[in-house]
Amino acid sequence: MADEPLLSVRDLTVAFGAVEVVRGLSFDVYGDDVLAIVGESGAGKSLTARALLGLEPRGATVGGTVRMRTATGTTGVREEAARLWGRRVALVPQDALSALSPVHPVEDQLAAAVRSLRRVSRRDARARAARALERVGVPAARGRAYPHELSGGMRQRAVIAMATVGEPELVVADEPTTALDRDLREQVLRVLTERREATGAALVLVTHDLEAVREHAGRVLVMYAGRHVESGPADRVLGRPRAPYTAGLLAALTPVARGGRLPAVPGVPPAPGALPPGCAFAPRCPLAEERCRTRSPEPLRVDAVRSVSCHRWDAVPASAAGLFPGRA
C-alpha cells in the first residue's frame, strides 16, 4: 500500500435543506486499495460515493474536501470531475441502464468513450472497444446489441468495461450488483475486481454484502446514520469488530439469522431529520449507557490502522453472537 493516500476525504457532509444525511465523514483511499463502504439502507453510502465525484443529486449541498493526489500535486476531485471523467475517476452505478444510452449498440458507446479519451482512429477505437468487452466477458457478437437487448449481468459487465477503458486511477462502484441475482453478483464483482487489478486502479465499493467485502475488499468503512462507525483492514474489522453496530451486521450473516429473515440489527435506523442526541445507534445498542445517549462519539484510533466511533468499543465481546445472541 502506498504511503500517501490517492484520495483524501475530510469532513464530508451532504445535506438536503437543513437535514444532513452524511455528517462529517473523513477517510483515505490508497492507490492499490479496495475500500468497501457498508451499512444498512439509508446510511448515506451512495450519497458519499456520488459526492466523491461531484455526482450528488440535484438539491444536495456538499461540504468538506475531496482531494486526489496526482503526479503534479493534489487536486479537488469534485471540482474537476467533468474534466477528469473516465481518465482519472469513473463511476460504476447501481443501474447499468442509467449509464448507457438506449439508442446505440454497446460497442459503439465504448468506441466513442475510447475516442473521447485517446486520439485513435475509428477503426482502432472499435477494435479496442471489442477487446475491452471481451475482457469483461461480453462476447464479440453481443457488442452489436443495444443495452435493453442484453441481460442484466451482461449490461453491468459492459458498464464495467466503459468505466475502466480509460484506465482511471479511481473507480467508484455504487452497489454495482444490487440489481442482479445472487449467482451473478459474485461473477460481476469478480470481473470488476479483476479489471481493477489489471488497470491498477483503486476501488471504492459501496455494498450491503459483507460476504463480498470479505472476499474482495482490503479495507472497510462502516457507516451508520451518515457517520463513520468503524474503519480499518477488512479482515480485522470483520474478524473482530470493535463497534456494536458492526457486530450486529455480522451476526445477521449467520445461517440462523438468514433463515429467519431477521433484520441485520433489531430496530431500524433513525430518520435523518430525527436523530437522537448522542450516538445515533444508542437506541438499538445493547451496550449503550448514559454518555452514549448524550455525547456523539468521535472516531478514535484504537491501533495503527483502525478507527472506531464508539464510547464502548473496548466492551464489545470477541464474538458478534455475544452481543446479538438472538441473531447468531
Ligand SMILES: Nc1ncnc2c1ncn2[C@@H]1O[C@H](COP(=O)(O)OP(=O)(O)OP(=O)(O)O)[C@@H](O)[C@H]1O
Ligand atoms: N435526492 C434525495 N433527496 C432527499 N433525501 C435523499 C435523496 N437521496 C437520498 N436521500 C436520503 O439520504 C439518506 C442516505 O441515502 P443513501 O442513498 O446515500 O443511502 P444508502 O446508504 O446508499 O442506502 P441504500 O443502501 O438503500 O442505497 C437516506 O435517508 C435517503 O432517504
